[in-house]
Amino acid sequence: MKIKFIALMLSVFLCSVVSCQSKEKVSKTQECIITIQTGEVKEGKVVIYPYQSLSSREEAERLTITKDINSSKTILKLDGSKVLRNVNIQLANKNYRLEVFTGPIAINIKLENGEFIIDENEYQKEFLSISEELGYQRMSNLKYKRNLATNDSIFMADYAQSLLTAIDKYPNSYVLPAIINKEFWAAKAVTLQQILNGFSPAVKDSYYLTSLDKRLKSELTTAVGQKVPLFTIPYAEKEGNFKISDYKGKYVLIDFWASWCGPCRQGIPNLKEIHKSFKNKNLEIVSISTDAVRKDWEKAVEQEKMPWIQLLDTKEVSNSFNITAIPHIVIIDPEGIIVSRGNFHEEKLWEELAKYGFKK
Template sequence: MRKIVSGLLMGLLFVGCAKQETTYTIQGEWKGGDGKVIYLKKDLGNKQYEVLDSAIVANGVFKMQKPLGDVDERILQIDGSTNIVILDSVPIQVKCENVKKTVRGKEKESVKIEISGSVEQDIFKTVLLAQRDEMMIMLGLSFMGKEGKENSGMVDSLAQIYIAMKAKTEKTIDSLVTNYPDCHASALIINNFVVKNKDLAEVERMYDGLTPRIKNAYLGRKLKATIDNIKKTSLGNVAPDFTLQAPDGKNVSLADFRGKYVLLDFWASWCGPCLREVPNVKKVYDKYHDKGFEILSVSLDDKKDNWTNAIEKYDLNWVHVSSLQGWDCPVAKLYNVSGVPAMLLIDKEGKIIATKLRGELLMEKVAEQFGE
């Protein structure tokens, strides 16, 4: 992976980013794929997609070409596989090949897909590959963790590999964004990856380095909107109000709790770290509830039964709401939640006075408000 990324970075230094023109072109070859349909889709969120274009493979080739509009990320669906591309004015070349492989003693056919295009494509692909490798190590850690203590040495080794790989990914992202400030992909990378892992100052530093052309383009404006939202939910600001439904169907608003200290708690029934945090949260609630402390938990579940069963199972006897839209929860997006658990402490006037609260820090911050 190191050689691949290093080589790509060196190669990209001599190439400019694509300028927006009037049309996009996606063309490809697929020997043996006649009759198959290639789809170009837009991710609408909440597992909903809009088909923007399609092409049928005929005589081993296919092609799509339409007005471009804004340069943005899109999904190229080929034989059920999802391939993220940046749609710009430089033709995207796709090569599909039917391959056979043996899985558990049975031969199966799949499609090998190679996608190439502009520098925008290459930059974003570099980050996606790095993220994929991180995910593979995380899966390995999860698997080894279930195997027991006898594999603790291997778990430690994988953990060190993951830490090193994550640091390398961050370095790669910083290098790409710094060297390609006039690329739409740089704005997309900051919005999709940097915002989740860095503080506001770092995000703004990277944004400030982008060229005016990219700042004024769609992905640049989208990144600016994200930054503005982060500022709205930063320390000292009034927490944005919202309304969601409780398990009984009644509407609950954050404004309903004005005059009390409120812990805004983002969690999910499927989140192991959230459930491990439950004893700390319950301890704080039991100690300070009668003194004017409330908890408003926003679940990122997408199935009501999972959500309500967890509330009952773990005896979470405070106020709960959810949009039941998973990661597409509008309130999670409003508060720029990219991981759970995520907890914010809000004072009686509705101002955010503490964030990133977990473990003993949660008890300390709440205790401070009550003079302890």
């Protein structure tokens, strides 16, 4: 009987191991193996761009996977994350851009009749099916197009809602969160909560749902009426760190901006007038740049000559404030409470400041 029991337990164990190869049970530590077959063409390059949220150009370069093609078969080993990756294959001065949904599986990509064909593994098959159903590619093509036809305008107006509705149909999908993330990464708290509540706990480890959950937490903790999150950023031109906690007892106006942002730089003269008017009246201005390239920021600071604190963020602070678009102003009162935030143009910013006693 003991022998039969041991045999039975061994059988259960082996079945469990095999079942771990299913889509939902694969260990996160498993690799994704991509094989690219190029036939007679044996020279080129493959670049796989990061799927992660990036904080700098240096990070983007570090996470980009590049490999030369010097034979008819090129193999790349990636982490097994269930994510949508942008892949660029260059052959004979021709670029092929592919969207590949990866996971802890083997993926074959083959050049046939001048086009790359991705084997329909379980993830890619689901991605293609859901994409076609929701019009994902159509939306990608129309997003920056002007003078839309009537039917295209209607499609774009309904697209976001169609994604939210699809959650009820595909609550266990790892693919749908990738598509939703592209549309709703800057959504407000109520929408983010709706998305997160709609998906099954079975996919709670989705990279995209985890990212949206983190953004939701930032949105809630940095809303008007909340305590400002404590943060520290190294000074650029002197020793030490800027600490927001050091400014308790003062009003602080934080300006999130970047050198490449036209509206941000157009608003700088207005900030100079505000600084001139209230620099001795308990109002501190702090500019936090979200530039990915330090030299671009330094050049802009030199050109603009802003006579207040200038800091370069690594996205950690702007992410903690859930900054999804710039320019963005955050006003903090002497008790460290966020009293106002948004994109305030010219006169509107003066009106906001007047609420706290800073009048022209």
